[in-house]
């Protein structure tokens with residue numbers, strides 16, 4: 567049995583034909599015996615709703631600064647519209663066991679508030695991200711339970727603190743690349759696929775023909791330092807590398823194209839970028 571975490575961001579969700587093609591591949595691989603956990607983001611959709619509400623999206627090093635109103639937007643967007651729409655698209659693509667959950671469900675993604683931190687890709691000073699969580703623990707039992715029942719979890723990446731605040735536990739916004747990498751590490755999956763709007767990590771971020779097939783940790787850190795990797799590609803690479811050592815078979819960053827999952831799994835680096843420790 568092959569196990570995989572597939573993460574895609576809001577950009578992929580916004581492209582209905584790309585999303586259908588990818589979910590069709592997941593449906594076929596699942597029918598052939600693979601087990602997938604799908605994690606999704608929703609950054610562009612959250613930006614759009616913030617703007618409609620007169621809020622200004624602020625991101626530092628690819629992570630969103632999250633006040634109380636922004637967290638509310640993240641709940642509406644991630645656990646509301648996009649969770650429902652991704653599951654509906656998965657059902658349409660033939661993935662009959664698709665089931666939407668959040669990182670809050672059964673305490674799947676437990677987290678604590680991130681203290682003010684210095685950020686790669688930001689300035690030198692400490693950044694207070696507000697209601698953004700750092701992952702403390704992934705409780706994999708829920709995913710294993712769903713897999714055993716024939717379901718494919720579709721996970722939106724909110725997290726929960728288990729230290730109660732009055733009558734409730736605090737909910738946190740967590741970057742979807744962070745959550746998917748942590749889940750992949752906890753499950754020790756064979757493949758972590760980070761699917762995005764570009765074909766992989768690019769030498770020149772504006773030139774899709776400059777895809778890097780294999781990227782080492784040292785090269786990745788150098789590229790972040792030299793600002794060759796910027797914005798939303800930073801958390802993807804950093805978080806995947808941080809979790810690779812936990813026992814993920816292979817981490818692939820790749821574009822959302824039909825057949826890409828199978829091709830990358832069979833020959834890592836053939837259509838995307840494979841990260842090596």
Ligand SMILES: Nc1ncnc2c1ncn2[C@@H]1O[C@H](COP(=O)(O)OP(=O)(O)O)[C@@H](O)[C@H]1O
Pocket residue numbers: 574575576577578607609628743761762763764766767768769770771794795796797798799800
């Ligand atoms: N070296 C790089 N190679 C590829 N993409 C890069 C690089 N540096 C920055 N990026 C940017 O990172 C983006 C992917 O991150 P992001 O937009 O957050 O995706 P997602 O929403 O799929 O998580 C790309 O669309 C690209 O604009």
Ligand SMILES: CC(=O)N[C@@H](CCC(=O)OP(=O)(O)O)C(=O)O
Pocket residue numbers: 574575576577606607608609610612628629630640698723739740741742743798
């Ligand atoms: C803390 C943080 O940055 N959270 C992310 C969660 C959504 C996400 O990661 O979406 P994409 O995968 O589409 O970028 C955010 O607020 O945008």
